[in-house]
Every structure is written in C-alpha cells, then in structure tokens.
Amino acid sequence: MAEQPFLSMRGISKEFPGVKALDHVDFQTSLGSIHALIGENGAGKSTLIKILCGVYQPTSGIIELGGKPMKATHPDEASRLGISVIHQELNLIPVLSVAQNIFLGHEPAGALGSIDRRTGRARAKELLDRVGVNVDPDTPVKRLSLAQKQMVEIAKALSQESKILVMDEPTAALNNNEVQKLIEIMRGLSAAGHGVIFISHRLEEVFQVCDTITVLRDGSVVGTRPVAELDMAGVVQMMTGKAILGTRIPVGQPPADRRDVLEVRGLSAKTKFHDISLRVAAGEIVGLIGLEGQGQRELLRGLFGVLRTTTGQVLVDGTPVRLRSPRDAIRAGIIFVPEERKSEGLGLVLDLTQNIALPTLKRRQRLGFIRLEREREKVRSLIEALNVNPPVARHKANNLSGGNQQKVVVAKWIAVEPKVYLFAEPTRGVDVGAKEEIYQIMRRVTDQGAGVLMMSTDMGELLRVCDRILVMFEGSIVKEFQGTEATRETMMKAQWGLS
Amino acid sequence: MRRRGILSRANVMTLWLWAATACILLVCGIISPGFVQPQNLLRLLRQAVPFGFIAIGQTLAVLTGNVDLSVQAVTVFSGMIGSTFILGQDANLLPAFLKVAALMAAFGLLNGIGITKLGINPFVMTLGMGMMLDGLTMVFTGGATKGTASPLLKYIGTGRLFNFLPISIILWVAAAVVVAVVLHRTTFGRKIYAVGANKRVAEMAGVRADGLIITVYVLSSLMATIAGFVVCGYIGTGTLDLGDDYKMTSMAAVIMGGTLFRGGVGGYFGTASAVVTLTVLTGLLTILSISEPVRRMIYGAILLLVLFITSRGNE
C-alpha cells in the first residue's frame, strides 16, 4: 500500500443556489486502498462523486491526482485522467456488445474509419480476464446478468487506464455469491495497484473489504479512520451527530378506542418489498424511513395503486380494498402526495383552481357543467385554510414557491376528504415556514379522524411529528418505534440493518 | 371575470393575430379596394368555415398533448362519400350525415386506441390512417365525384341569412361558442387541460386519461366530417382537392393561436383567430396573384417560424 495519497481533495466546497452541498471537504485516498465513503441520504456523497468525475465543478477547493492538479469537465475526460465512476444505474447500452461498450468513444481504429474489431475483441478479453469474469466480448450486453454488467463497467473503466475506481452502491441488487465475487474483484483491483472508493449502505461488506472509512454528514467530513479503529456502532454514531431537536408538535387527543383506518397484511411487490404488515389508526401520524432504495417509496406507491403488488391485503376502515389503479385508491379513501411534486403532483402550466379542483370535479358538477360558484368557494377556502401564498386562484402553479406548491398539492387532496393520507417526502425543497405549516395541516386532518403514513429521509422531522415510526431495510419493516421513544441513534442503527 | 377565463393565456398571441389581420386587410384594401367590402369579406370568411371546424378538432387534440394529421383525409372522405349518399335529395341528407359520421367516429376511435393503448406515435398513427382513408376514398369513388349536395346542404354552404350573413359562418360561430363553453365550463374540458398538462398527474388524480384522449380523436374526426359536408354544400358536390393541406394549416393555426404543443395551455379562441388571419393572408396572396406553390412555401415558412418562436419556451 503506497503512502502518498494518489487522489487528494482539499477544501472542496460546492454551493448551489440556496444550499451548500459540500463544506470544505478533505478527502484523500491512495492506490491500493479500498476506501469506504459513507453517509446517509443527502449527506453529500453524490455531489462529491459528481465533482470527481467532472459533472460538477467545485465552488472552491483543489483536486490533485498523482500530484498534479486535476480539472475535468466531462466524465470521459475524468476517465482519461484516471478516475472512473461506476454508477448504480449502469452506463451501458444494452443493444451493443460487451466490447463495443467497453471501448465506446475510444474504439480501436481500423482502415477507412472502420473499427478494428479483432483488436477490440482481443483487448476486451484481456480486460475481462483482468477483472476476472468469463464473458464473450461479442455478447450483447442486454443478455448479461446485473453482476456481469457491473464487471463490464469495471472493464470499461480499466480500458481508460483509470487508476481510481469509484463504485456507487454496487452490491445493492446482487445476491450473496455475486457480492462475494465482487469483493474478490475489488481485492484484485487493489492488489493490482488501483484505488477503489466504495459507497455502500451495507456496513458488513464495508467492514469486510475496506481499509479506511470516511463519514460524511450534512456536507462535511465527520472523520476518516482506518477500519481497524472502528466498529459498526461507532460508524453509526459518527453519522448521527447531535442536532437540536425542534419541539414536538402537540399530539391531538388520543382516540378512546383505536380504530384502524389503514391495515396492511403481508403486502409484497416482487423485488421491491415483501411481507409488509402495518396499521395506521384514525388520528395517528405514522412515519416511514429507510436508506435509499429500501422499498419505502415503492410501498407507498403500492398502496396507491401505482405499483403492482403480488400478495397481501389492504384494508381501509376494516374493509378489504383492491388497489389496481389510483382511481381504486381514491375511491377507497386513500390519497397520495408524491415526492416529485413538479412532475407528479401538479400540472405546472395549470392554474391553482384547475389543480385543486381536479380530483373532486365530480362533486361540483351538474350535467357535466362545473358549478363555478361552488368551485370558486371551495378553492378559496382551501387556499385560505392552507395559507397558500399568493392567494390568487388564477396564478399558474409554476409561479409558486416550492412550499406553496406543496400546499396546493395537499389542498387538492384535502378536498377529497380521504381516510388515509400517504406522504412521500412532504417537506422536500420546502422553506422552514411552510414546513411548519404542513406539519400543522397534518395534525389538523388527523384530528378530524384521518390517518397519515408519511415517508421521509429527515429523521428530525419524523421525531417531531410522528406518533410511531417504522424503519424499512431491504424491503421489510425491521423496527417500530413509538414517537416519544425513538432517538436518532436508534433510528440510524435500524436503518443500517443493525439493532 | 368570466370573459377573462375564456381568453386565458392566448391573450398576447391573439392580439398579435388580430393586429396582423388588420394590417393584411389594410394592404388588401390599398391594392384592391373592392376586396375589403363587407360582402366580399364575408365571402372570404365563408371559405374559412371548413378550416375552422377542422381546427376545432386539432385544437382539442393538441390540448391533450397529441395531434391529428388525418383531418384532411376525413374531410375529403366525408364530402366524397357523403355526396354519393345524398344524391341531391334533402330526404337523404340526415341519414347520409349520420352514416358518414358513424364511420368517421369509428375511424377516430381507431386512432385513439392505437395511440393510447398501443403507444403508437400520434404523428405516425394519424398520418398512416389518413393515408389509408385517402386510399379508401379513391377505391370507393374511383376518383370521380358521384352524387351531389342536396338543396338544404347547398343552402347551408352558400346561403345567407337576411341576404347578408352566410349560414355556414353562423354555424361555425355557434360551434366555436360551444367549444369554448365545453373547454372552460365543463368537467370534460377541465380534464382535457389536465391530461394535456401532465397525463401522469391527471391519472393519479383519478382521471381516465386514455378514454379522454380517445374521445378527443372521435370528436376531431366528427368535426372534420362536418367540414367535409360544408365543403360539399359550398361546391355542390364532393371534391378531392380542398385547395389547402389542412393537416399542416390546422397545426399552424393551433400553434399560432397560443395552444402549446406540449398540451395543457391554450384554447379555441386563439385558434379561431389564427384561422381568420391565415384566411385573410390567403386572400392577400390571391390578390397578389401568387401561385399555389409559392403560397405553400410561405405557409411552410410561417409554420417553421412559429415553431421556432414558441419553442423558446420549451427548455
């Protein structure tokens, strides 16, 4: 293992309008090292990686590769300079062959602008052997398994003579054998003199294969330690940190008898989540949290009829319901406030009236004609109740701030008077004031008898608002907390699959 | 407050269109004073009526984020086949219309199903179906016009109320009002805008988006059927040559009228204004004795220009 760090990032900061994604990050790694980069969602990992591969430019700070300053403006350039990133969504073209993918953009040239296929095939075979995978270079990529595709990506990185390989959640979708194979390959790369940066949420694997761990939190480096000095609990503690908790939103009067508005029994959806059972009572706000890709988003979609579920039962107010489409869900009394309000929550080019009135058009019509007075009144009252700003019904939804847009989405669903509210990241991209208002709105609807199931990646938010919190890991619910008992530490540990 | 709702976003575009119309009329008046006499203007406007009806269907289609390029074929088919059913008898008029309308509604249904259920690109689907329909028209008529319009139809096509207002224009205005009301006052109209703005959001709000789009295609074909009958009434019989390529000009009118191609924004008032502007422009070009080929090139250039200007909004 070399002493001199090959890659050196010093004082890297990255600012976007209104948000500081990275704050004076120092990160170094040497050739031959397998270095883990860990942090919860939104900690800044992906921003750091995008800077490394040239998609973003740092607002300040220096990057040095092999002692020389590195400035890449394009992923291809970064690869040639020595850093390749293997993303979770693989950058391969399925219809092309393995060899064609490996050399995409830098094919060996033959006569007359042609490609020297023989050389390409031979070199591809060499690279694939180096990686340790046995695949015919002429195979179309679409015929490979996910694990094999990853190896092709690694070969692709090696074809550019990359010294440092960044692997972003490579093991997320692999089975145990494939994971072990990948670990072997990483060890092989390290032994051959490459540096590997390993991003993963599976702490067991991190501790199995890495020699150094860097923990990121809220855009800053918490610490960089050799693996030998840490244990999993210690890592979790580094990630959690101390944050000042806001005051808890006062809990409404607990209902005399518990009546479940939503009950889920053994719900599964192919590879996304399995055997989910949970209950939400009238007047209750239940939180759902997990690391990226653990099935929580999919669960909410399954409950709204957007995602196909294979087994299990859902009951609303004790009655089993079939949820094959959003129409079914709405009719059953379940509504969904999605995380991407701009693409799934609002019609941006429509005005507030059109947006808010949409799910409930049928209630204010006579012979197909909209009763404009009633609609005006309804929209006005909702805009007022939710404090949408500016309170002009004719404004286009596009012109509102994020927080107000979110309130408009909530408004349209309140008009439906549902029994169950499903929220996905309800306060993402919303300013502080609007956040509080949204929490108040949630309390109000639950006070009136509805139940709320909200998914969030913000632990602080869940701790303030929820009566109970469920943690998902790898498609199952692994832990349930009472709102008053949960702490960041315990929640964090549960999210990482530890108890 | 209510009128503002009907004019909605197309405000600016519409003002430009009417300004352009005024300018063109001014130039026309200078070159040929007789041209801008009310009687002549109304005659000119009467020629816009089939265009106006076709543009209704196109507006609806574009509002939902699609397009209907089979309108030309439907119009021709309706006129040609319709006249063979009418055979100059008033008694045959209604049955003929119902038969043709039923056929064309089925045609629109096929368009809609192919686009929504099979996921076929709307351009290709409607172009291909249009080609088929053109072929069927030729197969059934051999290219020769058979049958004539009945007196009632001719009255609708050429007659005037109080010896002044052409009946067909009244028909068009009535249709335009109905369309405007439907778009802005009914749940159906609301859903059209919703589907056009974001089909996903509309579906997640419980709207049956596919059914809506299919309905729109049926309506578009029906509008083109009406246009075909009006043409038949005007000329006296069916015709293969409508004098213009309405699939292009209707697209141009819709875009010029402020209805954006990605859907969800716009309305019929803008389209209708653009229809008037384009018709008046045709009049000017005719006065200037500009040949049809050059006219087409000019229209093509205008369409490209309009596409360029409105594309500035699409990032």
Next chain:
Amino acid sequence: MTARGPSLPSAGVLRRRALNHPGFPIYVILLITWCVAWTVAPSFRAPNNLQNLLIQTVAFALAGLAQTFVILAGDVDLSVGGIISIVECALPLIMRNNTGSILLSCALLLAFGTVLGLLSGFLVTRIRVEPMVLTLAINFSLLGFALFLMPFPDYSKVIPKAFIQAVTGKVGPIQTAVFATVAIAAVSWYVIYRTRFGLHLRAIGADKETAFRAGIKADRIRIITHGITGFLAAVTGLFLAGRMGTGDPTAGANFSLDSMTAAVAGGTLFSTGVGSVVGTIGGAFLIVILGNVFNHLGVSTFFQYVLRGLLLVFAVAAGAVKKKYQESRGS
C-alpha cells in the same frame, strides 16, 4: 490467456443470431407473402414480373435506407419526400443532352439534397421541437418548392436519353439500378455496422445520455446523419426521374411515409438504436409485392394507398408493442 483469432461461431450461436436479428420477421413475412402470391395470382408467376418487382423496389429501398439512418440515430426525417420531389422536378430543368451536363447535374442535385438534409439536421438539433413536427413542416415547404419548379408534369422538358438508359438499362437480366441499390445498401451496411461513426450513431439512438458520457458528440452526428438521409433521398429522386422519363411534383410526396414503412417493417425501431439495412430492403420489397399482387388480382390501383397506410400502421404498432414488451421485461 492469449486471445484467439476470430473463430467460426457454432451452429447454435448462428441460429440464435439469425432468429434475434431485427430483420428476421420481415423475411418470414416476405416468404409467406411470396408463396401466397404465387398460388393466388397466376400472372404473378410471369418471368419478367420479378424484374418488374425489383425495379420497383429500388425507389422504396433507397428511401427506406435514407430513413433507416435517421431512425437509428434516434430521429426521424419526414422531409425525404420533399427532397425526392425537388430533385425529380429540378433534373429535367437543368440536365442537358451531353455527358458533361449529365454528370454535373447529378453531382449538383446530390449535393443539393445533402445540403437540404444537413439543414434539416441543423434545425432539428437547434430548435427544441419534436423532429416529427419540424421535418413535417420542412417537407411541406419543400413540396411547395417542387411544385414551384414544375407545377405539372412537363413533357416538353426532355430528360436526356443517355441518362434514362443509364438508369433503366440492364446488365444481363438484371437492371443496373438494382445493382446500384445493392451496392448502396452494402456501403450503408458497412458504414452503420463497421465504422466508428455508425457505432456512435446507434449509440446515440439507443441511449443519448450514456453516449454523451462516453464523449460522443451527439449533435454533430445527428446533423451528418440527416445529411446522409438527404443524399440518399436525392439518389432516389434521380432514379425516379430517370425511370419516369419526366418530372412529377406529386410522385415524391408519399415517400416520406413509405420510407418509414420500409424501415420500420424491416425491423428498425424508433429510439432504440436497433435496425437492419437488410430488413429495410425486405420492407421495401414487401411494399412492392403487396401492391403487385393486388394489381394482378385486378383490385383497384387505389387500393395501394390503403395497403401502404395499413402496412405503416401495422409496422409501427408491432414495433411499439415489441418495445413495451421488452420494457416490461426490464431488459
């Protein structure tokens, strides 16, 4: 382990490659259609009918190839018909009866077609509007220009006999035009499947993002591809002029759609980077055979349009359904 040179693939691999080739279905359909035609229409079997079929296929094949290039790159070019019309109408106007003029006119028209294609490509990459709409509008203008050049077939403008001979002449039993088409198809195949440009072209059509990350310059390739399309469209126009003996402003109009039919029926799918030159030829041949059969059966010639429209819708529908199926399997 040393790499061995290219060895012959086993029979099993060959068979699987053939079955999965995008052009496979069209040839099955072609075979079936041929057999049906042979049994159903006696006059179809006439010995010179095959020649007839081949010469008719040339135009559709060339236009289909033109469209194949752009579809593989992820675009579409509906101005093919317009370019064909313009070239067809301009030829009798500028070509004089001497070798020099013939060659020069051809070169000029080919260049003109290429330039028109490049222009389309430029507009498509700069104006953020669907290529379908844009090229449709361009086509409209081009058709108008063709009409302007020659408002109606003008038999007074004579096309030099030498040119007509060259286009419609024969070498042995096969027409030169057929040979030329085969040669063009072979070159096209080479460009698409053996050159860097062709690979990058298909990469853009399949996945623009990944291609971009690999450093491929998408816009430049798209523009060049449209230029190639314009070139091939011009070739088609030259051929049609030679075959018809005169210019005809309306002859080219339908080729915009027919070129799509040939390409899509031949297995070239929109937005996938998947296509087949051989398949496109097959698609062109199918269009011709179907028309020919119905002709021999005594069906109205107007039925051609119905057929062609039906074929286009079918082909595109099949392509769309196939795509949906593949997507749901999560290839």
